[in-house]
Amino acid sequence: MTVNHWNGxxxxxxxxxxxxxxxxxxxxxxxxxxxxxxxxxxxIDLAKAIDPANDGTxxxxxxxxxxxxxxxxxxxxxxxxxxxxxxxxxxxPPEGRFAYVVNHSGRATPAATEAFQHGHEGTVTVIDLRKxxxxxxxGTLNAVVGTIPTGGFGAVxxxxxxxxxxxxxxxxxxxxxxxxxxxxxxxxxxAGTAVGKVTQAYGKPxxxxxxSAIPHSAPNASFGCFADTNxxxxxxxxxxxxxxxxxxxxxxxxxxxxxxxxxxxxxxxxRIQVGVGPWGIAVSPDGGLVAVANRESARTGAEGNTxxxxxxxxxxxxxxxxxxxxxxxxxxxxxxxxxxxxxxxTPDGRQLVVSHFRTNNVSIxxxxxxxxxxxxxIARIPLAAPGGGPxxxxxxxxxxxxxxxxxxxxxxxxxxxxxxxxxxVRARKVVGRVTGVGNEAYLLDILPAxx
Numbered sequence: 001m002t003v004n005h006w007n008g009x010x011x012x013x014x015x016x017x018x019x020x021x022x023x024x025x026x027x028x029x030x031x032x033x034x035x036x037x038x039x040x041x042x043x044i045d046l047a048k049a050i051d052p053a054n055d056g057t058x059x060x061x062x063x064x065x066x067x068x069x070x071x072x073x074x075x076x077x078x079x080x081x082x083x084x085x086x087x088x089x090x091x092x093p094p095e096g097r098f099a100y101v102v103n104h105s106g107r108a109t110p111a112a113t114e115a116f117q118h119g120h121e122g123t124v125t126v127i128d129l130r131k132x133x134x135x136x137x138x139g140t141l142n143a144v145v146g147t148i149p150t151g152g153f154g155a156v157x158x159x160x161x162x163x164x165x166x167x168x169x170x171x172x173x174x175x176x177x178x179x180x181x182x183x184x185x186x187x188x189x190x191a192g193t194a195v196g197k198v199t200q201a202y203g204k205p206x207x208x209x210x211x212s213a214i215p216h217s218a219p220n221a222s223f224g225c226f227a228d229t230n231x232x233x234x235x236x237x238x239x240x241x242x243x244x245x246x247x248x249x250x251x252x253x254x255x256x257x258x259x260x261x262x263x264x265x266x267x268x269x270x271r272i273q274v275g276v277g278p279w280g281i282a283v284s285p286d287g288g289l290v291a292v293a294n295r296e297s298a299r300t301g302a303e304g305n306t307x308x309x310x311x312x313x314x315x316x317x318x319x320x321x322x323x324x325x326x327x328x329x330x331x332x333x334x335x336x337x338x339x340x341x342x343x344x345x346t347p348d349g350r351q352l353v354v355s356h357f358r359t360n361n362v363s364i365x366x367x368x369x370x371x372x373x374x375x376x377x378i379a380r381i382p383l384a385a386p387g388g389g390p391x392x393x394x395x396x397x398x399x400x401x402x403x404x405x406x407x408x409x410x411x412x413x414x415x416x417x418x419x420x421x422x423x424x425v426r427a428r429k430v431v432g433r434v435t436g437v438g439n440e441a442y443l444l445d446i447l448p449a450x451x
Contacts, residue, residue, distance in 0.1 A: 029399055030062075030447040031406045031420065032099055032132065034087040035438020038415050040064045041087055041101055042437045043132055046404065046446075049422050049432040056386035058416075058436030065132055066141045067101050067125040073109050084113040085123065088442040091158045091167075092129070098145070099132065099445065100167060101125040102158045106149065118178040118217065122155025124148045124169060124187065129447060150185045151194040154178075157232035157281070161257055162240050165189055168198075168257070170229035170244060179215040179248060179298070181228045186260055198260045198267045200227040203249035219301035223248050228298065230279045231342070231443075235287035235312045243290045243310070245278035248298050252278065252290070252308075254315045270318035274308040275326060280342030280395075284349045288312050289367065291352055293340035294326075303337035305330060307354055309370055325370040329363045329377055330356035342443070344396040344405065346425065351378075353405045353425065355393035362393060362407060364428065379428045383421050385410060386433050391419070395443035398425070412440035420444075 031044040041064075048060035068085035072078060089102035105113050105120035112120065124147070131143035154173025160166070167187040174180020186196040202209045202225050209225035228248030235241050240257035252272040259267035275294025282291050290312060294304035306326050314322035330338030339358035345367070346353070352365040361382045370376035383391035393409040405423040418441035422432035 028447060030133065031397065031444055032090045032092065032447055033408055033420060033437055033444040034090050034101065034395075034442045035064070035418065036086050036088055036442055037412060037439035038064070039066065039068045039082065039085055039087065040438055041067050041090060041127070041132075042441070044420060044434055044437070046399070046406065046422060049420070049434050050404070051432070054432065054434075056433050056435060058434065060432070060434045061436055062135060063132060063138045065127065065137060065143050066139065067127060067144060068103060068107065069141065069144070069147055071107050071109065081109070083107045084110040086113060086117065087125070088156055089158055090443060090445045091160065092445040092447055093160055093164055097129055099127045099129055099447075100158055101127060102155050102169065104155055106155075116217075118173045119153055119176040121153055122150040122169065122171065124150060124155070124158065124167065146192055148187055148192055149194065150187065151197065152181065152183050152185050154181055156230045157244070159232045159234035159242060161234070161261070162236045166261060168232060168234065168242050168260070170232050172228050172230050172247065174214060174226065177214050178217045179220070179223055179228060180226050181248070182226045184229065184232070184242065184244065184255065184260070196260070196263050198255055199265070200229070200244075200246075200253050200268055201271065203227065203251075218298040221299050223298035225249070227253060229253070231281040233281045233283040233290055235283045235290065237287045237312055238316065241312065241316055243281060243283065243315070245281040245292050247277045247279055247295065250274065250276055250278070250297070252281070252292060252310060252315075254318075270315055270322075272310055272315050272322045274310075274323060275306045276302060276304045278308070280340070282343045282345055283312075284345050284367070285347055286349055289349075289371075290315070291343040291345065293343050293354060295339055295341060303339040303358055305334070305336060305338040305340065307340055307343055307352070307365070309367070325373070327365070327370050327376055329354050329365065330359045330361055330380065341394045342396050344398050346398055347400060347402045351425070353396050353398065353423070355396050355407055355409075357392050357394060360391045360393065362396075362405070362423065364425065381423060381428055381430065383407065383409065383430065385419060386435055391421070393421070394441070397444050397446045399446055400448045404431075406444060406446065408437065408441040408444055410441070415439050
């Protein structure tokens with residue numbers, strides 16, 4: 001049974017991000033992966049994942065957790081129907097006891113999301129990590145301790161404020177449409193509710209905005225007015241600034257978190273133009289740089305092949321040269337679409353790992369060389385699917401020691417058709433593949449092993 005209210009002990013735990021007891025984390029590290037169409041998050045023991053005996057199997061999966069409460073679509077008074085919430089993101093605070101799962105379609109019915117997967121109200125599920133690691137909870141809702149409506153539609157990105165008290169969640173879509181998202185929800189984790197929104201500015205100068213009719217789906221030439229934010233990343237500098245990958249308007253918003261929490265309508269302080277349709281975004285460990293994957297144009301459907309690197313200090317000031325690098329990745333041919341999905345910084349901030357959905361590979365980028373304008377893609381590693389076919393990599397998370405990048409992928413298919421790759425960043429080779437990981441798995445996070 002899912003708890004949809006917040007007890008005092010839970011609030012304290014969320015606010016203080018109490019450490020998971022050592023007994024519950026005897027092994028690890030673990031990857032916690034969003035399973036999207038399976039409406040699960042999947043817990044993977046990475047030590048088992050890199051064991052050659054387990055390559056291409058589901059042996060490293062220790063739990064598949066339901067994260068979407070049942071719904072009552074017939075208004076019978078009984079919640080007896082599994083929802084189709086599409087969990088697409090997982091965020092774990094440092095040393096946290098809870099994980100936050102972003103559900104793209106919240107509590108929508110399966111029929112509604114099969115008819116049109118966009119434009120549904122988002123939610124955030126809070127899961128207890130101790131219970132998430134306990135095999136007795138496999139296939140149940142037992143690890144869920146709360147569900148928070150975001151108040152927006154098509155939720156994707158989530159970032160936590162430096163004090164861990166608030167979550168900032170994107171709205172990639174409008175109600176009933178793939179276009180129309182222009183808000184960032186501010187969620188008070190202590191209260192377990194959305195307490196405000198940042199309304200983002202309309203899009204490109206000179207663009208007809210708003211359009212006479214909001215586009216229902218992409219591609220459509222009328223996209224460009226609404227930000228339609230996908231991923232978000234937060235730099236702790238100057239009290240916290242949020243950077244948002246605006247897939248609808250081909251730019252990045254810069255949002256003052258302190259002003260956003262206070263309800264200041266001027267919290268969005270700048271827009272930085274980048275490549276087409278940015279989707280994934282990451283901030284460097286020192287908070288000084290932001291990397292953005294330029295995925296595809298919502299107006300034309302043309303897929304991208306670059307990443308942008310933004311200087312945080314320049315962006316906060318609204319400088320025109322805040323984008324300090326834009327580089328071709330995943331291919332040597334500037335006319336080849338690679339569809340970059342997500343970037344991730346290594347813990348030392350020196351390298352970026354970038355996934356490429358269309359070319360089925362990942363890049364390793366030297367950050368200093370990229371910023372200096374030098375050739376910076378220092379490695380390109382193909383990802384082979386265990387059963388053949390395209391790997392279609394999406395999300396990336398890197399272990400705290402910087403040794404491994406964990407990458408989700410595989411095209412949408414049957415239940416359990418998702419795959420996770422474990423890449424040895426130093427050796428620049430895949431050392432493990434885990435099957436049975438959701439269906440069209442998206443973003444993920446790492447729960448570290450105990451120190």
